Amino acid sequence: MQVPEKMHAMVLNEPGQSLQYREMPVPEPAPEQVLIKVHACGVCRTDLHVVDGELTHPKLPLIPGHEIVGSVVKKGAHAEAFKIGERIGIPWLGYTCGECRFCRENRENLCDRPLFTGYTIDGGYAEYTVADRRYCFPLPENYSDMNAAPLLCAGLIGYRSYRMAGDHVKRVGIYGFGGAAHIIAQVAVYQGKKVFAFTRPGDVQAQKFARRLGAVWAGDSTEMPPELLDAAIIFAPVGSLLPAALRATIKGGIVVCGGIHMSDIPAFPYQVLWEERVVCSVANLTRKDGEEFFAIAPKVPVVTEVEPFPLAQANEALNCLREGRLQGAAVLTME
Ligand SMILES: [Zn+2]
Ligand SMILES: [Zn+2]
16 A cells, blocks of 8 residues: 655644644554554543643653544564454553553553554554554454544543443432543443433533433433432543532442543532542543443444544644534544
8 A cells, every 4th residue: 555755734832732633654553553644633631631731741742632543554573463454443542561560450441551543652643653463453344434533532442431330220329421421421321321411501502402402301410310310430531520510429339530631620529529429530431441342332322423624623622622612523544
């Protein structure tokens, strides 16, 4: 397959600055890597945290993006598993050491020496990228490139957050109704759960969207739901939602924080946590999460709502996400 020498990419030179549209050399795959022609790359809230400097010590300069859909155009010497031309997805988890205690205990999401796509290694805001083939996923065929992109992080980490809430839960609250929420709400409804959606106060559009996806109730994050929740998942990066979610949760219930970054959590009375309520966070993903999620998504079937942006407009896409001006997920296209 013909691979050019140069490509276009959106590059972060310094946190706090806009990304720069640049011409760069197309990378060469190492022995375990594949070179991928990127078709689409989703824009995730984590990208915003990296660009804004809330996640510290990124690789610099950096090509962000970790919801990558593309096709294999070249393989390293040990990357036999995939065929040239095969469509694959590249997620946030880019590499794990395989040796630390967490890797050995099947908790590779907590690896001591991990690499993360679009954070500590280059990602998919580019026409080409390389990825370790062991962390790539084959993608279900019934999704277009654009619609598959948000499944790779919003879907995967959303799914891990949802699983963390427990199989037995019946009433699930979701705080922050964006990329991850709109995917997970569909899985939850498919599995017979009642979904309660909490949005920014007054965001009638997002509330309508949630109801359209099967939520039995949608309202402001400052409101109490009509029934207490068995579990709440917080996707919005807003610390004050944690005590609010605990108050909306029944005895023995759980509140899962699904984001990588959150503003400080305000103090709250112990009473709000008491009666065996549990608070936990979700970090990264394992490859097993990916296999499970890509098996279930086409069965639901999860339908993703996407807003396309050309690669060169990545800054505009990030701004829309920052300001809550998106419904569903922003996806960069390379055509
Ligand atoms: Zn490890
Ligand atoms: Zn993400």
